[in-house]
Amino acid sequence: MDFSKINIEEILFPEMTGWLLAxxxxxxxxxxxxxxxxxxxxxxxxxxxxxxxWDLVEFFTFRAYNVKLIExxxxxxxxxxxxxxxxxxxxxxxxADLLVKDVLFRIxxxxxxxxxxxxxxxxxxxxxxxADGSTVETVVEGVFDLGAQAANERSVFSGLExxxxxxxxxxxxxxxxxxxxxxxxxxxEVAASLRxxxxxxxxxxxxxxxxxxxxxxxxxxTSSYMIQVFVIIAVMLGxxxxxxxxxxxKTRQIGILKALGMSDSxxxxxxxxxxxxxxxxxxxxxxxxxxxxxxxxxSVAKSGDSGLFPIEPRLGFVLLSAGIGIAxxxxxxxxxxxxxxxxxxIQVIQGG
Amino acid sequence: xxDIIAVSDVTKEYGTAVKTKALxxxxxxxxxxxxxxxxxxxxxxxxxxxxLLGLLDRPTEGTVSLLGTxxxxxxxxERAAFRNRYLGFVFQFHHLLPEFSVRENLLIPTWIGGSKNxxxxxxxxxxRAEEILDFLGVGQVADKSAEQISGGQKQRVAIGRAxxxxxxxxxxxxxxxxxxxxxxxxxxxxxxRIHNEMGTTFVIVTHDRAIAQQTDRIIxxxxxxxxxxxxxxxxxxx
Numbered sequence: 001m002d003f004s005k006i007n008i009e010e011i012l013f014p015e016m017t018g019w020l021l022a023x024x025x026x027x028x029x030x031x032x033x034x035x036x037x038x039x040x041x042x043x044x045x046x047x048x049x050x051x052x053x054w055d056l057v058e059f060f061t062f063r064a065y066n067v068k069l070i071e072x073x074x075x076x077x078x079x080x081x082x083x084x085x086x087x088x089x090x091x092x093x094x095x096a097d098l099l100v101k102d103v104l105f106r107i108x109x110x111x112x113x114x115x116x117x118x119x120x121x122x123x124x125x126x127x128x129x130x131a132d133g134s135t136v137e138t139v140v141e142g143v144f145d146l147g148a149q150a151a152n153e154r155s156v157f158s159g160l161e162x163x164x165x166x167x168x169x170x171x172x173x174x175x176x177x178x179x180x181x182x183x184x185x186x187x188x189e190v191a192a193s194l195r196x197x198x199x200x201x202x203x204x205x206x207x208x209x210x211x212x213x214x215x216x217x218x219x220x221x222t223s224s225y226m227i228q229v230f231v232i233i234a235v236m237l238g239x240x241x242x243x244x245x246x247x248x249x250k251t252r253q254i255g256i257l258k259a260l261g262m263s264d265s266x267x268x269x270x271x272x273x274x275x276x277x278x279x280x281x282x283x284x285x286x287x288x289x290x291x292x293x294x295x296x297x298x299s300v301a302k303s304g305d306s307g308l309f310p311i312e313p314r315l316g317f318v319l320l321s322a323g324i325g326i327a328x329x330x331x332x333x334x335x336x337x338x339x340x341x342x343x344x345x346i347q348v349i350q351g352g
Numbered sequence: 353x354x355d356i357i358a359v360s361d362v363t364k365e366y367g368t369a370v371k372t373k374a375l376x377x378x379x380x381x382x383x384x385x386x387x388x389x390x391x392x393x394x395x396x397x398x399x400x401x402x403x404l405l406g407l408l409d410r411p412t413e414g415t416v417s418l419l420g421t422x423x424x425x426x427x428x429x430e431r432a433a434f435r436n437r438y439l440g441f442v443f444q445f446h447h448l449l450p451e452f453s454v455r456e457n458l459l460i461p462t463w464i465g466g467s468k469n470x471x472x473x474x475x476x477x478x479x480r481a482e483e484i485l486d487f488l489g490v491g492q493v494a495d496k497s498a499e500q501i502s503g504g505q506k507q508r509v510a511i512g513r514a515x516x517x518x519x520x521x522x523x524x525x526x527x528x529x530x531x532x533x534x535x536x537x538x539x540x541x542x543x544x545r546i547h548n549e550m551g552t553t554f555v556i557v558t559h560d561r562a563i564a565q566q567t568d569r570i571i572x573x574x575x576x577x578x579x580x581x582x583x584x585x586x587x588x589x590x
């Protein structure tokens with residue numbers, strides 16, 4: 001017997017071969033498209049791309065990433081020190097400080113704030129050196145976490161008297177007042193009302209000063225929504241195809257059950273239940289895996305004790321996602337539901 | 353008392369552009385609990401007639417009444433419920449579900465009828481399943497998978513499944529067509545015992561004249577028409 005001539009699908013589903021092949025080709029192309037899209041989005045995300053490149057370079061060169069760059073920077077610093085020029089030496093100190101911070105950050109010891117980097121704790125005495133070379137002695141009262149590494153490294157809060165005396169200004173004058181608002185995206189309206197109330201002041205708000213950042217955030221949100229939509233479509237097609245194949249495979253059983261008196265709606269319910277079970281199990285697994293990935297990502301991408309990109313799963317959002325997941329699974333059952341409803345038991349009985 | 357089966361001027365056409373008449377004005381009645389066979393050549397229309405009697409299809413014209421009910425007037429859902437409650441089917445191929453055990457295959461018609469959600473009904477149907485399995489001589493394989501038993505046993509289990517809801521009419525479509533001589537005789541004997549002991553009306557569709565000749569009444573279908581409808585008296589001959 002020439003087995004190469006036997007097409008197993010033609011034997012199992014003689015009438016389905018044509019559209020099953022078309023469906024397979026469609027799903028393969030669709031999945032390739034989704035994978036290509038995910039790779040594109042991933043590669044356009046700077047942070048992940050950078051980590052990937054680091055790993056790749058270290059793997060092939062057998063040495064820590066950017067050692068050459070550090071050597072170059074270090075040589076530059078040494079050159080500045082050798083000039084014996086105070087300005088160049090100050091610059092060398094700043095660059096050396098940045099270099100050390102950069103290296104520490106890369107190997108996982110970033111130091112989240114000034115206090116940590118300088119080994120300070122509440123109650124310690126500290127001497128601040130100002131730009132003009134003058135110094136101020138004070139005591140650390142507390143350590144703040146502003147939730148941003150750059151701000152934690154560069155910000156010191158003090159009473160107005162200390163700041164004024166250090167800078168040689170009177171206590172009834174301030175150069176700027178910064179304020180925090182509950183709804184960060186309401187800043188244009190708040191700024192407008194402040195301008196009306198205090199016309200003599202220059203009022204600026206963060207959105208106007210960071211339009212590039214806003215555009216980037218909006219692009220990121222759009223990409224995120226697009227990925228979500230594609231994932232939902234992929235999941236829906238995946239479940240629908242699984243159920244459709246299941247419906248084809250169970251044609252004989254469904255036909256027999258119908259011949260024995262099972263109604264169309266009850267046979268369709270079998271697939272609705274199957275879709276519901278798939279949806280619930282898939283959703284629970286999805287939530288568990290997502291929470292685990294968030295935990296892993298938060299532990300990897302962090303600065304000191306706080307995450308660089310803190311993600312806090314909210315119960316409402318998790319429940320909404322679960323609802324969408326189960327609803328998608330149930331919607332996916334419509335095609336097999338209709339297919340089984342139309343199945344004629346006579347075809348099955350006479351088919352043997 | 354209403355007829356068990358009343359078929360009046362039934363025609364059945366297939367196709368839309370080119371129409372084929374499978375039945376052309378068939379009429380017959382089954383007044384009491386009979387043991388009859390429908391015979392005919394392949395393509396004569398006998399299976400079409402059985403499908404109409406089994407509520408698996410609707411006639412193009414004419415009426416089919418079963419147990420006094422004009423089944424043509426029933427909705428699809430009502431027809432399914434009627435089929436489950438009053439009719440039993442035995443097919444040429446046993447059509448057992450391989451995912452279930454022999455006992456579970458017997459219980460399927462009762463599950464479809466809704467007994468699974470009723471504890472008392474469940475106990476009764478389990479007891480009935482045991483009785484039927486013993487009656488059919490397959491009690492020893494009750495817990496085996498439907499795939500693990502022989503062809504003859506499978507057909508006996510299929511007969512048991514048809515009997516589970518105590519049907520008034522049992523429809524059999526070439527029930528011995530897939531069996532050897534020994535098992536064919538066994539199946540026929542079982543049918544006769546069920547008819548005698550339970551009073552079930554049997555309609556057996558077959559092209560095997562040897563089987564048909566053992567039934568009490570023979571209806572022959574030829575080219576979509578009943579060519580003969582005769583009482584078989586030979587059983588009464590001493």
